[in-house]
Amino acid sequence: MEKISLVVPCYNEQETIPLFYAAVVDVAETMKDQVELEIVFVNDGSSDQSLQVLRDLAQKDSRVHYISFSRNFGKEAAMYAGMKKAAGDYIAVMDVDLQDPPELLPKMLEEIKENGYDCVATRRVTRQGEPKLRSFFARMFYRIINKISETEIVDGARDYRLMTRQMVSSILEMTEYNRFSKGIFSWVGYETKWLEYENMERVAGTTKWSFWKLFLYSLEGIFAFSTVPLAISSVLGFAFCAISLLMFLFYGMKALILGDPVAGFPTLICSIFLVGGIQLFCTGILGQYLSKTYLECKNRPIYIIKEQR
Ligand code: UDP
C-alpha cells in the first residue's frame, strides 16, 4: 500500500498539535483504503511543552514521528528536515494551526493519482482577517519579485502542498542555506495544480510572524531568486557617469565662454548628497549578496537534530 507523509513544522504549538492530530486522523480514516498515513512533526526549538506533546503522541500512535531541533532554526529548515525524514510516496507540507485544511488532502491526492500532476499546491484568494497594511505590502512584494525574478512566485501561495516523491527528491537536492521555499518549490519545475481556498484563522495560539520578520523574509526571497538589484546598481552607476560627463562639458564651456563666477552652492550640496546616497544604496545591495554568499560558503548545516523518533 502507498503511503502519504505529512510534514508539520511546529514552533510553540502545544495547544494546536492535539487539535491538528485529531483533524488529520479523521481525514486519514476516509482515505484508508487508498493510502497509509505518516505524520512527521518537526519541533523547531519550541520553548513550551510542544516536545512533550509530540513524545506522548509518538508513544501512543506508531504513525507519528517527530524530529526535535537543538534550537529554533526557522520554518524553512523545519520543512527541509521533515521532507528528508518522510518516507511516503506522497509528501505534504502543512502548518499545524489548521490554516491548511486537512480536508483538502483527498482531493489533492486524487489530482496527483488520477490527473497526473506532480504537485498540488494551495493559494488563498482572500486575505481576510489580515491587517490592511500587511496585505498591501504583501501584494507589492509579489508584484516586484515577479518582475525581477525568472522564478514565478505565485501571489497568495501557501506552503501547503502535496508532492510526489520525485519532486521532493529534487527539492532535497537543493541544499542551499538561505532557503526561500516559495521560490524553491517553483524553481524545481514539475506540473503543479493550484487549488484555491478562503483564508482561515488559526485555531489557537498566535502567529510567529511579525511585520519586521515578514519584511526581512521578503528581502530574502528577492536576493535568493533574482540578481536584478545588482544590475540596477550597475545601470545607475552608468547613468550617473554619463550625466556627470555632460555636466562637465556644459559647465566647462559655460565657464570658458561666459566666465561665470563661482555660484550654485545649493545645487552642489544636493548633488553630493544624492550621489553619495546612491553609492551607499548600491554598496548595500552588493553587501546583501556578499553576506548571502558568505553564509552559503561557510557550509553550515541547515538544522541540528537533538532528538527524533
Ligand atoms: N513555524 C516554525 N518555525 C518558526 C516559525 C513558525 O516551525 O520559526 C511553524 C509554525 O509552528 C506553524 C507554521 O510554521 O506550523 C506557520 O507559522 P504561523 O502560523 O505562525 O505563520 P502564519 O500562518 O501566520 O503565516
Ligand code: MG
Ligand atoms: Mg498560521
